[in-house]
Every structure is written in structure tokens, then in C-alpha cells.
Amino acid sequence: MKRIKEKGKYNTFQNFMWMVKRSKISRVPYLLWISILSGILACIINVVGMLTTPMILDLLESGKSIAIFMQTISLVIGLLIVLTGVKTYLHFYMSIPKISCRTGIIESIAEKFSITSFPNVEDEKFLKLQEKASSASNNNSKATEDIWNKIEDLVRYSFSLLIYFVILTKLKWWILLLIIGTSVLEHTINRQIVQWQYNHRDEEATLFKRVMYFWRQSKDVGLGKDIRIFGMKSWLMDMFDDAIRTYEAFISKRERKYIWMNVLDLILSFLRNGVAYIYVAKLVVEGNLPASLFVLYIATIGNLTEQMLGIMDTCNTMNRYSMEINVVREYFDYKEQFRFEGGIKLPNAVDGKYEIELKNVSFRYPNNDTDTLHNINLRIAPGEKVAVVGLNGAGKTTLIRLISGFYDPTEGEVLLNGINIKEFNRREYYRLFSAVFQEFSILDATINDNITLEDDATNPERVWEVISKAGLEVKVKNLPDGLNTIIGKKIYENGVLLSGGEEQRLILARALYKDAPILLLDEPTAALDPIAENDIYHKYNSMTNGKTSVFISHRLASTRFCDRILLLDKGRIIEEGTHDSLILSDGEYAKLFYVQKKYYQKEAIHG
Ligand code: ADP
Numbered sequence: 001m002k003r004i005k006e007k008g009k010y011n012t013f014q015n016f017m018w019m020v021k022r023s024k025i026s027r028v029p030y031l032l033w034i035s036i037l038s039g040i041l042a043c044i045i046n047v048v049g050m051l052t053t054p055m056i057l058d059l060l061e062s063g064k065s066i067a068i069f070m071q072t073i074s075l076v077i078g079l080l081i082v083l084t085g086v087k088t089y090l091h092f093y094m095s096i097p098k099i100s101c102r103t104g105i106i107e108s109i110a111e112k113f114s115i116t117s118f119p120n121v122e123d124e125k126f127l128k129l130q131e132k133a134s135s136a137s138n139n140n141s142k143a144t145e146d147i148w149n150k151i152e153d154l155v156r157y158s159f160s161l162l163i164y165f166v167i168l169t170k171l172k173w174w175i176l177l178l179i180i181g182t183s184v185l186e187h188t189i190n191r192q193i194v195q196w197q198y199n200h201r202d203e204e205a206t207l208f209k210r211v212m213y214f215w216r217q218s219k220d221v222g223l224g225k226d227i228r229i230f231g232m233k234s235w236l237m238d239m240f241d242d243a244i245r246t247y248e249a250f251i252s253k254r255e256r257k258y259i260w261m262n263v264l265d266l267i268l269s270f271l272r273n274g275v276a277y278i279y280v281a282k283l284v285v286e287g288n289l290p291a292s293l294f295v296l297y298i299a300t301i302g303n304l305t306e307q308m309l310g311i312m313d314t315c316n317t318m319n320r321y322s323m324e325i326n327v328v329r330e331y332f333d334y335k336e337q338f339r340f341e342g343g344i345k346l347p348n349a350v351d352g353k354y355e356i357e358l359k360n361v362s363f364r365y366p367n368n369d370t371d372t373l374h375n376i377n378l379r380i381a382p383g384e385k386v387a388v389v390g391l392n393g394a395g396k397t398t399l400i401r402l403i404s405g406f407y408d409p410t411e412g413e414v415l416l417n418g419i420n421i422k423e424f425n426r427r428e429y430y431r432l433f434s435a436v437f438q439e440f441s442i443l444d445a446t447i448n449d450n451i452t453l454e455d456d457a458t459n460p461e462r463v464w465e466v467i468s469k470a471g472l473e474v475k476v477k478n479l480p481d482g483l484n485t486i487i488g489k490k491i492y493e494n495g496v497l498l499s500g501g502e503e504q505r506l507i508l509a510r511a512l513y514k515d516a517p518i519l520l521l522d523e524p525t526a527a528l529d530p531i532a533e534n535d536i537y538h539k540y541n542s543m544t545n546g547k548t549s550v551f552i553s554h555r556l557a558s559t560r561f562c563d564r565i566l567l568l569d570k571g572r573i574i575e576e577g578t579h580d581s582l583i584l585s586d587g588e589y590a591k592l593f594y595v596q597k598k599y600y601q602k603e604a605i606h607g
Contacts, residue, residue, distance in 0.1 A: 008326030009333070012318055015325040019101070019147055026104035028097035034090055035148045039155025041087045045080060046160050050303055052076055054296035061292055094148070102145040105137045105328060112331065115427070117338040118406035119366065126334055132205055133331035136324035143324035150318050157311035164304040171297065175276050179305055182272040187312035189261050194320050196257060200250075201327075207247040214240035269305070276301045337408065343425035346432070347417040353382035353548050354416055354432060354517050356403055361412035363402060371410070372398045373571045385544050387551045387559035389589070390568035396552045397438065399568065400520050403550060405429050434516040436524040440503045444488035444495060447476060451510045462513065469543055470509035471535055475502055501528045508536070512543060519549040526554070537561055556593045565589065 010018070023031040055076070059069050113121065113130055120126040137144045168176060218236060280297045283289040289297075347354075357380070363373040372395045380386050388396045401407050402414055405421055413420045421429055442450055451463055463483060467473050479485040479496060486495040487506075498506065508524055525533040533555065540551070540561045551562060559565045560579045567575040567582070567589045575582055575589050582589040 008323050009330055010322075010326055012322040015322040015329070016147070016151075016318070018325065018329060019144065022105060022144075023097075023101050026097075026101045028100055031094070031097055031101060031148055032151065034094055035151040036155050038087055038090050038094070039152040040159060041083055041090070042152065042156040043159040043163075045083050045087065046156065046303070047163050048076060048080055048083075050299050051296070053299065054292045057292035057295055058290075061290060098145045098148050101148075102137055102142070105144050106134070109133050109137065109328070109331065112334075115340075116334070117336045117340075117426070118401075119337060120334060123366065126331075128202070128205055129327065129331045129334060131209060132201065132324075133328040135205075135208075136328050143321040144328065147318070147321050147325070150314050150321065153310065153314045154318070157307045157314060161304070161307045161311060164300050164307060167296065167300045168304065172279070175279060175301075178275060179272055179301065179308060182268045183305060183308035183312060186265055186268050186309060187316065189264055190313065190316045191319070193257055193261055194316055194323075197254065197320070198323050200254075204250060207243070207250050210243040211240075211247050214243050272305060273302065338405070338426035339422065340425060340427055343428070344419065344423045346424055346428055347419060349417075349517055350382045352517055352546060355382045355418075356380045356518070356548065357415040357418070358399075358402065358409075359413050359415060361402060361409040361414065363398060363407065364410045365398075371571060373402070373409075375412070376571075376573060378566070378573065380548055380550065383546065383548055384564065385540075385549045385551065385562040387553060387562035387565045388568055389553060389556055389559055389565060389592075392554075394568040395571040396568055397522055398571075400435075400437075400522050400550060400552060404433050404435060404520055432516055433518050433520055434511040434514040435520040435522070436504070436507050436511045437520075437522050438526065440507050442487055442498075442503055442506060444486065444491040446481075446484045446486055447479070447506065448483040450487060450506060451513050453510065453514075463509075466509040466512040469512055469539055470505040471532065471539070472502065472505040472509060475505075501532060504528060505532075508543075517547055519544055519547045521549065521551045521553075523552055523554060525558070533558070556589070556596055567592075 008015075020032050023029055056069075056073070059072060109130065116126070165176070214236065218240060277298060280289070280294060280301070284291070284294045358376045358378040361373060361376040361378075362371050364371045376399070388399060390396055398407075402409055405414070405426055408414075408422060413422075415421065416424070416429070416432075447467075448460075448463055451466065452459070460483060464473070467476055475498075476482060476485070486492045487498060489495045489497060504524065504526070505528075508521075511519065511521070525536050528536065537558045540558075544551075551559070553559055556579075563578070564576060565579060565582060566573050567587075569588065575585070575587050577585070583593060
């Protein structure tokens with residue numbers, strides 16, 4: 001095996017301290033202290049239990065009265081019952097705080113993902129890290145929950161070990177050395193396995209991701225239609241099967257390593273116990289050791305080995321947990337490209353309207369070979385309604401992404417009222433925008449909540465107003481629970497499924513509800529039929545009244561309602577003007593317009 005020395009960014013102690021900090025954030029700061037207390041109790045229970053038999057033998061050997069004998073036994077048993085009771089109680093009492101601490105981390109992981117700089121959510125490295133961080137905190141891994149049990153174990157093993165060393169100091173030094181030596185050897189083997197697993201974690205994550213992808217696809221309702229129509233089942237199942245086989249091959253490779261480790265473990269433990277037991281037995285045979293001490297030494301040797309291995313196993317596990325916690329922390333530390341703290345205050349809008357300017361802006365997506373936008377110079381006056389048109393792939397959506405601050409330009413700058421948007425806190429900057437993007441973000445919740453984006457917002461008049469503007473009034477009125485109707489069936493069985501067009505109208509209603517000074521509409525009618533589309537265009541002026549707006553549309557006719565039209569081609573603005581001026585100049589826009597007009601007329605005749 002090629003040994004790759006890979007270390008996490010933080011060491012085990014730093015990660016442990018981080019967990020202590022997390023327990024405070026989750027409002028369960030006592031986790032550490034109760035874990036230590038449980039460890040001490042476990043140690044006492046262990047040592048008292050081990051001393052009981054030698055003590056009984058000693059009482060018998062020294063001919064103590066039956067009363068003293070009974071008293072001592074009752075005391076020991078009583079003590080064991082009380083201690084075990086307290087320990088069991090602590091164990092149950094602690095289970096919920098441990099879960100709270102872990103779920104707190106899961107929440108923070110989700111939170112980071114939802115507010116991180118947008119380029120991160122398309123960054124493969126970040127996505128992988130997010131997946132690994134999540135699996136380090138999920139139900140199977142439990143690194144972030146079980147670590148408290150390991151603290152308890154560490155305390156128990158350390159204290160017990162100390163006591164056993166004291167008991168065994170009367171024996172020969174080489175016995176102790178043998179026990180320590182073989183235990184350390186076992187520990188070293190264990191570490192190799194942990195290291196192997198850590199070094200292969202990327203491979204495992206990729207293989208697992210593939211399995212999960214096909215699993216999700218096989219259940220995807222949208223894909224379900226294509227599976228039936230195109231007979232995609234066997235193709236999909238073959239790929240799913242292949243993904244499972246590859247993942248299984250990886251797991252069995254890992255399991256083979258575990259088996260070898262177990263065999264070595266067995267050999268070492270035979271060597272250690274065999275030699276030590278023979279030595280103590282020899283002392284008894286030679287008459288140099290009373291029976292009670294013989295029992296004590298045998299029990300201590302067995303226990304010492306257990307504690308030694310226990311402590312080293314716990315260190316191994318802590319080490320593994322630490323590596324998993326490292327991943328979580330690396331994810332939290334992942335570089336943010338945008339400013340999310342401080343920054344200069346947003347400028348005041350002129351009459352509630354903002355001016356946006358793109359100065360010599362070029363943009364290239366990470367890992368792409370060419371620029372998607374080339375040297376764009378564009379000034380959108382306060383309150384201006386700009387339309388962006390162009391063929392697929394021209395860069396229209398990318399332009400909106402730069403304006404809305406989802407990406408920063410590779411060259412040039414985006415200015416808001418003359419100030420580079422990098423100077424603002426990006427989250428505050430986002431507040432200036434309302435948007436309809438091409439991907440719909442509708443959650444399985446009520447219509448009201450999906451529009452207001454709050455779960456206790458009560459302003460039905462305004463909600464109805466935007467629903468009506470977005471042309472969804474009749475539909476919502478006919479739903480059984482009106483505004484309180486639940487959308488989607490992923491959580492609630494009685495949820496309602498909306499058509500693509502209705503979802504788009506819902507998103508439009510949400511954008512209007514936010515009532516932000518800048519409105520961005522990226523193909524807001526792509527999922528609507530021509531009549532519904534026309535209806536939205538006619539409402540466009542009232543929707544954008546008093547706002548600066550940018551509107552992307554594939555329907556050139558729809559852009560007549562805008563003050564200015566930009567024609568984008570291969571990442572460049574090649575024409576701009578009003579609809580009439582562009583038609584008059586008889587350039588590319590006019591060509592596209594007539595082609596489209598003919599097409600739509602044909603559709604109207606044949607449709
Ligand atoms: P339009 O909206 O005009 O159809 P886009 O702005 O969506 O065009 O895309 C312009 C170009 O940028 C396309 O060639 C597309 O492949 C590329 N592109 C879009 N999004 C990404 C992305 N996230 N990563 C890499 N390339 C992208």
C-alpha cells in the first residue's frame with residue numbers, strides 16, 4: 001500500500017475543543033463535564049468489580065467472621081448497584097443533548113450551503129466537501145455525536161490503567177513491557193486501517209454519490225415520464241447496477257483489510273495473555289503467591305490489556321472522528337469570495353430607483369476555456385426597463401447573474417449608483433432584487449408561505465394582489481384551501497401539484513410580493529402558453545412600475561414593452577435600441593423578429 005501522509009487541517013485536540021465550542025452553541029455546555037463524570041463512574045465500577053473476587057478470596061483465606069464477610073459483600077454490591085444506576089441514568093439523560101449538538105452542526109452545514117457565495121454551489125470541490133461534511137454528521141457516521149462517548153471511554157480507560165499499573169508494579173517489569181508492546185503493535189495496525197480509509201474517502205464519496213444519483217433518478221417523478229415513454233428503464237437500471245457493483249467492490253476491498261487486522265489481533269493477544277498467565281501460574285505452583293493475589297493478577301493482566309487496547313482503540317476512533325470533524329470544519333472554513341460582513345452602506349436610491357452599470361465586463365465560468373461575456377459596457381438608468389434578447393447560449397442568464405451579484409466579473413466591474421458592488425455586503429445587495437429565475441424554487445409548503453417566504457406572514461390582501469397580477473387568482477380561488485393549499489406531494493399526501501406554467505406564475509407572484517427596487521425576469525413566461533404569455537406582457541408595465549428592471553425573453557414581440565432592447569450574440573451586445581428603431585435599422589434583431597413572427601403566425605394558423 002502506498003502510504004500517503006495526509007493530515008487534516010486541525011489536530012485531534014483542536015477538533016475536540018471545537019466540539020466543546022459547538023456544545024456551547026447548541027446550549028448543552030455540560031456535555032463535556034457529564035462525559036468526564038460518566039467516565040470516572042465507569043472506571044470505579046470496573047475496578048470495584050474486578051477487585052471483588054480477590055477480596056472475597058482474601059476474606060476467606062484470612063478466616064474473617066461470616067458477619068464481616070456478609071457486611072463487606074453487601075457494601076460492595078450496594079456500591080456497584082448505586083454507581084451503575086447513576087451511570088445508566090446519566091447515559092439516558094445525555095442522549096438528547098448529544099443529538100442536539102450533532103443536529104446543530106447539520107443545521108449549520110445546511111445554513112452555510114444556502115448562504116455561501118453562489119459560485120461555491122457550482123464548485124465541485126465545495127460540493128464534495130459539503131457531502132462529506134453532511135455524512136460526517138448523519139445517522140450512520142455519528143462522529144459528531146459519538147465523540148462524547150469516546151471522551152467518556154478515554155477517561156474510564158486512563159484512570160483504570162493507572163490503577164492497574166499500580167497493582168502490577170509487584171510483578172516482573174518485562175511482563176508489563178510485553179503487555180504494553182503487543183498492545184502498541186495492535187494499535188499501530190489499527191491506525192494503518194484508519195489512514196487507508198481516510199486516504200480513500202474521496203473515492204468512496206464519488207462512488208457513493210453515483211449510487212445515490214441513480215437511486216434518486218429512479219424515483220424522480222419528472223424523469224418517470226421519460227422512463228416510460230422512452231423505455232429508459234433497462235438503461236437506467238444497468239447504470240444503477242454498475243454503480244452499486246463498483247461501490248460494493250470498494251467496500252469489500254476495505255473489509256479484506258479489516259479481516260487481516262483481526263487475524264493479527266488474535267495472534268498478538270494469544271502471545272500476550274499466554275506468556276503472562278504462565279508466569280503468574282508458575283509463581284503459585286512454586287508457593288510464592290496466595291490464591292487471592294493470583295486471581296487479582298490474572299484479572300488485572302486481562303483487564304490491563306483490555307484497558308490498553310481500549311485506550312488506543314479510543315484514540316484511533318477519536319483520530320478518525322477528528323478527521324471527519326476536520327472535513328466539517330474545512331467545509332465551514334471554505335473560502336467565501338463575496339463580502340458578507342462589513343462593507344459600505346448601500347447608497348440611497350433616486351426616487352426609490354437604482355442605476356446599474358457594467359464597465360468593461362468580461363466573464364468566464366470556472367473551468368471553461370472561453371469567456372461567456374466579452375467586454376460588456378452597459379448602463380441601466382434608474383427606473384429603466386431593459387430587455388435582453390438573443391439565441392440560446394448567447395449569455396443572457398449569465399448577464400443577469402452578474403447584475404444580481406451571483407458571480408463577480410472576471411474582468412471589469414459591476415456598479416450600483418457608481419459603486420463597485422464588491423464594496424457592499426453581498427447579502428444586503430441581494431435585498432435590492434426581486435427575481436424570477438428559470439429554475440423554480442417552490443417548497444412543499446402553502447401557497448401563502450411560498451409567496452411571502454415566511455411561515456407566519458399575515459397580509460392576505462397583498463398576497464391576493466400579487467397573485468392576481470401574476471394571473472393565478474382563478475386557480476388559487478378554486479383550490480380547496482385557497483392560500484393555505486399545500487403545494488407538492490413530497491411531504492404532505494394532500495398537497496397539490498401545479499403545472500409548469502402555474503409554478504412560474506407563483507414564482508412571479510413571489511417576486512412581486514418582495515417589491516424590491518430592481519426586478520430581474522429571466523424568461524418569466526417560458527412555461528406559459530402564448531395566450532397566458534401575452535397576458536403577462538400586458539401586465540408588465542404595471543408590474544415594473546417604479547422599478548429598474550431587466551427582462552430576458554425568447555419572444556422578441558414581448559420586449560416592445562421595454563424602454564430599451566439589447567441583442568446579445570456570443571457574449572457581446574451587438575445591437576441596442578427600442579423595438580421600432582431596431583426594426584427600422586434592419587439588422588440582426590429585425591431578422592430574428594421576422595423569422596419568429598412567421599413562426600408564430602404559422603403556429604397560430606395550424607395550432
Ligand atoms: P442564455 O441565457 O443566453 O441561453 P447562458 O448565460 O445560460 O445563455 O449561457 C451562456 C454560456 O455559458 C453557454 O455556453 C453555457 O454553456 C455557459 N454556461 C452557463 N452556465 C454555466 C455554468 N454554470 N458553468 C459553465 N458554463 C456555463
